[in-house]
Amino acid sequence: MNILDRYQAYADAFEESYEDNDWSRLEQYFTEGAVYDGDPEANGRDAVLAKLNTGVDGFDRNMDSRTPAFDPPTVDGDTLTMTWKVTYTKAGAPDLVISGTETAIFEGDRIARLRDDMDPDALKGMNEWMAAHASLLQGSGS
Numbered sequence: 001m002n003i004l005d006r007y008q009a010y011a012d013a014f015e016e017s018y019e020d021n022d023w024s025r026l027e028q029y030f031t032e033g034a035v036y037d038g039d040p041e042a043n044g045r046d047a048v049l050a051k052l053n054t055g056v057d058g059f060d061r062n063m064d065s066r067t068p069a070f071d072p073p074t075v076d077g078d079t080l081t082m083t084w085k086v087t088y089t090k091a092g093a094p095d096l097v098i099s100g101t102e103t104a105i106f107e108g109d110r111i112a113r114l115r116d117d118m119d120p121d122a123l124k125g126m127n128e129w130m131a132a133h134a135s136l137l138q139g140s141g142s
Contacts, residue, residue: 003106007073007080010104010111015068018056023049030111037115048114062137063088063096080104093133098122 001009010029017023026049036042042051060066066088073082085099100118104111118126 001109002075003078003080003104003109004073004075006106006109007082007104007111011070014052017052018060018066021053023053026052028110030114031107034111035113037113059137060088063090065089078106080106090133090136092136093129096126096129098126 006029010026013025013029017025027045030045030048032045033043034045034048036048036051038051042048066086069085069087071083073080075081080103082102082104083099084102085097088096088098090096098118099122100116103113103115103117105113
């Protein structure tokens with residue numbers, strides 16, 4: 001299986017995990033020493049899976065709906081790049097649309113390094129949305 005097909009299988013499994021909260025199904029897609037770049041960085045497969053779960057629980061699940069859209073990925077050697085956009089709805093607030101690029105570096109058929117970079121305008125829009133509407137989210141502390 002090439003990395004394009006493997007990544008698509010991972011993306012499909014991610015959406016299943018989003019629905020049923022069983023993140024263990026994603027273990028097969030990451031190396032044992034996988035890294036998720038970001039702040040904070042997650043080192044090791046278990047930490048990567050925990051970061052994915054925590055991100056979903058901390059934000060996505062507090063919205064009324066989440067509609068992801070993906071452009072076809074591109075592959076250059078062991079690196080896959082895919083642009084994405086997610087539209088969130090929350091009663092009492094305008095829709096929030098964020099977008100960015102995900103980069104997955106593979107070792108064989110497993111992801112060794114994963115990184116998401118939000119588009120600067122999307123990050124600005126998300127910060128503005130949160131400043132105005134964070135009180136609508138559960139666990140926001142408001």
